[in-house]
Structures are given as structure tokens and as C-alpha cells.
Amino acid sequence: MYYQEEIETMPRADLEALQLERLRKSVAYAYERIPLYKQRFDEAGVDPYAIESLEDIKRFPFIVKQDMRDAYPFGLFAVPNSDVARIHASSGTTGQATVVGHTANDLKNWGDCFARGIYMVGGNEDSTIQVSYGYGLFTGGLGAHAGGEAAGCTVIPTSSGNTKRQVQMMRDLKTDILACTPSYALLIADTAIEMGYNPAEDFAVSGVILGAEPASEGMREEIRQKLGVQYCDVYGLSEVMGPGVAMECSASHGLHVAEDQFFFEIVNPDTLEPVPDGEWGELVITTLTRECCPLVRYRTRDVTRVIVEDCPCGRTHRKIDRIVGRTDDMMIIRGVNVFPSQIEQVVTGFDELVPHYQIVLTTKGPLDRVELRVETAPDFPFDEIRALEGLKKRLAAELKSNLQIAVEIKFVEPKSIERSEGKAKRIIDLRNQ
Amino acid sequence: MIEQLTVLLENKKGRLSGLCRDLADAGVNMHDLFVADTSDFGIVRIFCDTPKRAAKVLTDKGYRAVVTEVFAVRVPNRPGGLADLLEFIDEQGVNIEYGYCFSRGEETAIDVLKAADDTIESKLAEAGFDVVEAKEVYQLD
Structure with missing residues (x-):
């Protein structure tokens, strides 16, 4: 109709x-x-x-x-x-x-x-x-x-x-x-x-x-x-x-x-x-x-x-x-335009993760280094390191294919990322410090 | 099977001591603790007296904590004690995800194993291995 x-x-x-x-x-x-x-x-x-x-x-x-x-x-x-x-x-x-x-x-x-x-x-x-x-x-x-x-x-x-x-x-x-x-x-x-x-x-x-x-x-x-x-x-x-x-x-x-x-x-x-x-x-x-x-x-x-x-x-x-x-929100990382919401889209696509994340940008020599901090979902079977490493690998591959840049992934403990709808601080840019 | 408490910790100064203090405050008595670490996180595996309660206490405090089923076998404290056990499991075609050992007394050591196939436990018992029962480790809750 x-x-x-x-x-x-x-x-x-x-x-x-x-x-x-x-x-x-x-x-x-x-x-x-x-x-x-x-x-x-x-x-x-x-x-x-x-x-x-x-x-x-x-x-x-x-x-x-x-x-x-x-x-x-x-x-x-x-x-x-x-x-x-x-x-x-x-x-x-x-x-x-x-x-x-x-x-x-x-x-x-x-x-x-x-x-x-x-x-x-x-x-x-x-x-x-x-x-x-x-x-x-x-x-x-x-x-x-x-x-x-x-x-x-x-x-x-x-x-x-x-x-x-x-x-x-x-x-x-x-x-x-x-x-x-x-x-x-x-x-x-x-x-x-x-x-x-x-x-x-x-x-x-x-x-x-x-x-x-x-x-x-x-x-x-x-x-x-x-x-x-x-x-x-x-x-x-x-x-x-x-x-x-x-x-x-x-x-x-x-x-x-x-x-x-x-x-x-x-x-x-x-x-x-x-x-x-x-x-x-x-x-x-x-x-x-x-x-x-x-x-x-x-x-x-x-x-x-x-x-x-x-x-x-x-x-x-x-x-x-x-x-x-x-x-205005666009980040330029290693010459590639990246938007926080592109990363969010990937994170929310994984049932094994909770939809809270933080991106930390630093420099490593002449290169930008991107670290994504995420938490695993409460029911994720993290007892085996293999499971965590496997998740890390899949997440990194998905990010790479969506953003065209390599992202390092760090699993953090629950609630170490600030919870506040909409205005949470997602990006920490330490590149010029 | 024996219930093991597993906790995910960031590889950060003070996290392990904080975990132990929180368990102490909750009145949880740990028997054994084993840490598997990578560059950014550690997995802490604990035998304690009340694993289910401990997992709940920790989860409420904001930890990622779960109860995992593993099995434990008492092996004689002599060269080849562990090798005999692992060879048997290997012959059964079962893969071991991880394992660790601890000793109680002089005579025997206890090997804790997480296998891909849980039925290995009964096969071990049938074959004469000294499988440790849960009640020997903690009160059944």
C-alpha cells in the first residue's frame, strides 16, 4: 500500500x-x-x-x-x-x-x-x-x-x-x-x-x-x-x-x-x-x-x-x-574515517557481549593504536581461555571488515565501563597527549 | 563432577587480592586457587567450600563469576603418576581443555581436569582411577 x-x-x-x-x-x-x-x-x-x-x-x-x-x-x-x-x-x-x-x-x-x-x-x-x-x-x-x-x-x-x-x-x-x-x-x-x-x-x-x-x-x-x-x-x-x-x-x-x-x-x-x-x-x-x-x-x-x-x-x-x-563525531584513524556508531553496530551484533564499550585511541610510534574495551555477557562461558580468544578473534575480524582498520580488543570486568544512556563517553582520545 | 568457581579478572594490579578479600568477607573458604593469565585478563579457578553461593556473591558485587564442572583424580605421588592418567584419557579419544595439580599430604597429588567429554569421569572410575568426589572438596550446597 x-x-x-x-x-x-x-x-x-x-x-x-x-x-x-x-x-x-x-x-x-x-x-x-x-x-x-x-x-x-x-x-x-x-x-x-x-x-x-x-x-x-x-x-x-x-x-x-x-x-x-x-x-x-x-x-x-x-x-x-x-x-x-x-x-x-x-x-x-x-x-x-x-x-x-x-x-x-x-x-x-x-x-x-x-x-x-x-x-x-x-x-x-x-x-x-x-x-x-x-x-x-x-x-x-x-x-x-x-x-x-x-x-x-x-x-x-x-x-x-x-x-x-x-x-x-x-x-x-x-x-x-x-x-x-x-x-x-x-x-x-x-x-x-x-x-x-x-x-x-x-x-x-x-x-x-x-x-x-x-x-x-x-x-x-x-x-x-x-x-x-x-x-x-x-x-x-x-x-x-x-x-x-x-x-x-x-x-x-x-x-x-x-x-x-x-x-x-x-x-x-x-x-x-x-x-x-x-x-x-x-x-x-x-x-x-x-x-x-x-x-x-x-x-x-x-x-x-x-x-x-x-x-x-x-x-x-x-x-x-x-x-x-x-x-563532527568522525574520527580519523590511520587515515580512515571511522564513526563510533559503526563500532557500536558491530558490538551489538555479538550476543556474547554487552552493548557497552569504550574506544581508546593512542599512538604507537607513528601509528594510531585503537583499543576497544568490551565486557562479555553474563552467560558467556569464559572458563576456557580458548572461548575468550575465539571471541576476540571473531570480533577483531568483524571490526576489521567493517572499519578497514585493525582494532585491539580488551575484555574488561563488568561495570568498569560507565553506564549512561546516550551521553556515555565512548571515545577516549589520548593521541595528542 | 566437582563444581569449580571460575572468575574473570582484568590483568590489573590489586584485582586478585580484591577478589580474595571479597571472598573472605563473604565467609567463603578457599581450598585451592589457580590462575591462568594472558596479557590482558586472567581466569581464576577456585576450589572452595560453597561454590554456588560464592559465584552469586561475586556476581552481585559485579564480577564475572560462574560455576564450572570439572573432575579431579587422585594420583600416586611418584614419577609417571600423571602420565598414566593422561595416557588413559588420550586412549579414550577425549581432549583436555585445561588442567592443574595440587597436593594434599605426601602420598598423593590431585589433578583437576576439564575435558571436552564429561563421560570420561565414569570411565576413569571403572578403570580403577581414584576419582575425587565433590563432597570431599566442599559441603554440598
Whole structure:
């Protein structure tokens, strides 16, 4: 079942023709209406009216978060205030807040993008969606809300907080789809279990649409099991739109980017050159339909890769992998880009280990030395050294094949690695000391 | 079979003494202790009076501690005592994972072995080897 079958399953050639048509329009629109783009394009000597193919966009300069901060508040708005329907803002914890405006059309397209994900988890106009993202300047709550309304669902705007009431609502109102952050979904599941329910059996909920923070495969599986649901990972960022830029279908292998709305590239964050399909890099987005705040080659700082396959779900829009981190978190070890979440993915793939780890970086002569500290699971039969050495070998081989670098493994005693969800200190870099 | 307490320790200063103190505080009486070490961790194998309780106490304190089944054979204290035992096990086609010895008194030594096949214990008894029973090592809990 598709929300917009014609668009979502459009043959590639038609889709790319649509992208090109919209790209030409959008780039020229940005150039004509926003002085910053005019200045940048002129400086770079690129002609916004001479785009002949999708490849041509690669000649255009990038725009970054700092540009948006510098343009605060209205410097990147392409329409007069009378056409602005809503404004969202980022928290500004890392600097000056950024504001992003939306016209009525922008909001409609946003609702449609998110609604596609509702259909991906089996939802439709008969479904009840509970939106437990925070409502407000943050795009999570209102974005999911708009998606629910576009899909014709019954929307319960619980927002976040008051978890026991969330559980009660979920049970009494027979929520089919829960939309919130992964960590909040887990808290809701655990609270329901504490209250004596088995949500996987007792509740109607059959799908979750979760995003806005990273979740490891281990965490995703825990949520699937505890709630008895299909998991849809939703990607989005307030600068570009909000949740719904890319969503994960029932194949559970990558997120379909709404390519009729966004043109995306993956580039090497150091060289800014495109990487081959399948390689990790920074996601760069050009909006194709945005009216209020069009973006040309916005560097998201989010790291992902293209998943090259014909998706069994029938959608033709290309897929990206789960976001593995931010370019800010990237470590360069022996010249190789490594993200902590890549290591986490390997660790959580081993039942013999508990999902807590620490990475210690030191130098050994001219070389970087990487040590991974992990704990064995309580039921691991460590009595035989052979078992421990065997585990070590398998883990090292798996890390080597995933990261392309050798990692030394050290088994540590239980609880010697700090436990704190999300903000645990995973990386200890002693290389420059 | 005899229940042996096995503890995983980081190869770090003070860990073994900490373990022994924690066992002492719990009132566990150790009879024998054997450490197998690698560069970054050690596996401590202990015969004690209450292995199950000791494992639980240690786990609650945050150690990785398990109870492992091994067997022990009393061998005469003379040249070839151990060789005879190992040859027999070898003839049965059973692989030994690890082993260690300790002495109690002058006459005999006790060899503790972990084999890949637990049925070797009864075969040893049938063949006349002096297999040590659990109750000789600790109170059965």
C-alpha cells in the first residue's frame, strides 16, 4: 500500500526527469529571490540558468549551518511575510538559533512526505497515530501531526511527557502507530511493562515511526520485541523540512529519500567530492519544491551511504542507510574515517557481549593504536581461555571488515565501563597527549 | 563432577587480592586457587567450600563469576603418576581443555581436569582411577 503510488513507484527515468525540471526551477528561484545565493553563485561563476543535467548541480557551492546562523532571522527567506505560514527553529544549543519558514505549500508537502511513512508501517485512514514527539519549535511533533492528518488518520497529539498517561492512552484509544524518539518509545514500552501490561500482546500498536536521535540495531530490536511492532526509521532535519525527508519501509533495509522533493548527494566530508555508491559520507541535500527556504547543496553533517538495491517494497526512490553519526563525531584513524556508531553496530551484533564499550585511541610510534574495551555477557562461558580468544578473534575480524582498520580488543570486568544512556563517553582520545 | 568457581579478572594490579578479600568477607573458604593469565585478563579457578553461593556473591558485587564442572583424580605421588592418567584419557579419544595439580599430604597429588567429554569421569572410575568426589572438596550446597 502506498500513500502516493504514482510518485513513490515512478520509473527512475521519469523521476529523474521530474527532479531535473524541479531542480532547474528551484535553483533559479533561490538565485532570484535570496541575495546570499546570488552572491555565492556569481562568485563561483556558476550559471543557475544553465543546468542541463542533474550532474550540473555538483558545480554549485555548498551552504552550511553557519550560513543559516549568519542569515538569522530572515536572510534565507524567499517569500514575503504574508506567504509564511509557520516558523520552526532549532534549539541553538550549539550557537545562534536558526529559523526556518514554511509556506502553506511547504507544510502540505511535508505532511505528504511523512504520510508516506505511515503507509510504510501499514497505516491508512483507519489508523490511529499517537504523536509523542514534543510539539513546539521542534519539528518532530507538528511534522508527525501533519503526516497523520494528511494520511487521514485519527491523530492523538499527546506530545512528550507524562509517560503513564501515554501508556493509558495507547491502550484505551487503541493506538496503531506511535511516533516519537527511539529512547522515548523504549521508555513507554518499559513503563507499560512496569504497569503490568505486555504491550506486544495486549496493545493494538503495530508500527512505530521513530527518529530525531540515533538508535543502534540492538535498541531497534528491543523496541520491536517489547512493543510488537514494525519499525520505521524517519530522517529529517529542521533546516531542510523536518521528519519525513527519508523513511524506512517494511523491507527494514534503508530509508527511501523523498526524491521528488529532495535531490541528495553523498560527499567525502574532507574533500567534498562525491563518494561512490555504498561508501559512507556526508549527506548533502538540495530542496526541489521548498518555497520559503529553498536550499541548494546544504551540508547536513549527517553521515550515511546509499543502499544500492531494487527495494522489494516497489518504491523506486533511492535509499540511504541509517544515519551513523555526524561529521563532527568522525574520527580519523590511520587515515580512515571511522564513526563510533559503526563500532557500536558491530558490538551489538555479538550476543556474547554487552552493548557497552569504550574506544581508546593512542599512538604507537607513528601509528594510531585503537583499543576497544568490551565486557562479555553474563552467560558467556569464559572458563576456557580458548572461548575468550575465539571471541576476540571473531570480533577483531568483524571490526576489521567493517572499519578497514585493525582494532585491539580488551575484555574488561563488568561495570568498569560507565553506564549512561546516550551521553556515555565512548571515545577516549589520548593521541595528542 | 566437582563444581569449580571460575572468575574473570582484568590483568590489573590489586584485582586478585580484591577478589580474595571479597571472598573472605563473604565467609567463603578457599581450598585451592589457580590462575591462568594472558596479557590482558586472567581466569581464576577456585576450589572452595560453597561454590554456588560464592559465584552469586561475586556476581552481585559485579564480577564475572560462574560455576564450572570439572573432575579431579587422585594420583600416586611418584614419577609417571600423571602420565598414566593422561595416557588413559588420550586412549579414550577425549581432549583436555585445561588442567592443574595440587597436593594434599605426601602420598598423593590431585589433578583437576576439564575435558571436552564429561563421560570420561565414569570411565576413569571403572578403570580403577581414584576419582575425587565433590563432597570431599566442599559441603554440598
